[in-house]
């Protein structure tokens with residue numbers, strides 16, 4: 001009887017463990033779940049579709065990536081890339097930016113929108129980096145999010161792309177939208193989306209996963225009228241919340257007379 005109880009106990013323990021979500025990006029001894037396998041397959045197929053997928057902001061140092069990412073809030077990466085060459089020529093690093101006149105920064109970043117607030121973020125974060133971090137961008141999330149204008153998303157962009165050590169998945173509007181359509185999360189809050197994705201995407205793919213979804217969100221899975229017919233991952237996608245337009249093709253008057261649908 002005692003032996004039986006022990007065996008049942010072991011079984012119950014195993015059942016409970018299997019219902020627990022995988023640890024946040026940690027290696028798990030549990031076999032991969034269906035979503036984990038599907039996420040890996042999505043990464044594999046999208047890597048083939050977008051072999052050059054990478055961060056679309058131009059930068060040559062971690063500090064410059066930090067600046068570009070701050071400027072990219074509510075602005076396209078394309079616009080940011082037009083502004084940063086002149087900005088980096090004048091203020092190439094945190095020490096130079098820390099000494100810069102606020103109005104000079106404002107003028108240089110004006111076309112990225114919300115320029116007063118962005119210029120202030122650049123000025124104050126540069127000062128903090130110069131004074132508290134010896135002029136170098138800190139390499140940990142906790143220190144990064146203490147900088148003005150730097151949230152979790154910006155910090156993860158820098159950690160993943162400049163230092164190759166992401167602490168989370170970067171969730172922007174594309175990543176959030178695609179993850180929900182792909183049925184990888186139901187969450188709408190970016191931090192909750194990030195946590196759920198981190199549990200199903202292997203940590204070594206976190207940075208690339210975001211790049212791939214961003215590329216795919218621009219090329220195929222747009223907010224309106226996603227191209228599900230031409231989509232490379234259509235078979236892996238439940239298309240949650242997508243209203244597929246199956247409007248009948250307009251038939252020209254001449255064509256109508258020949259009744260093409262009847263065949264020959």
Ligand code: SF4
Pocket residue numbers: 178181182220221222226227228229231232233234235237238239240242
């Ligand atoms: S099948 Fe449609 S909804 Fe799914 S990823 Fe492709 S374009 Fe987006």
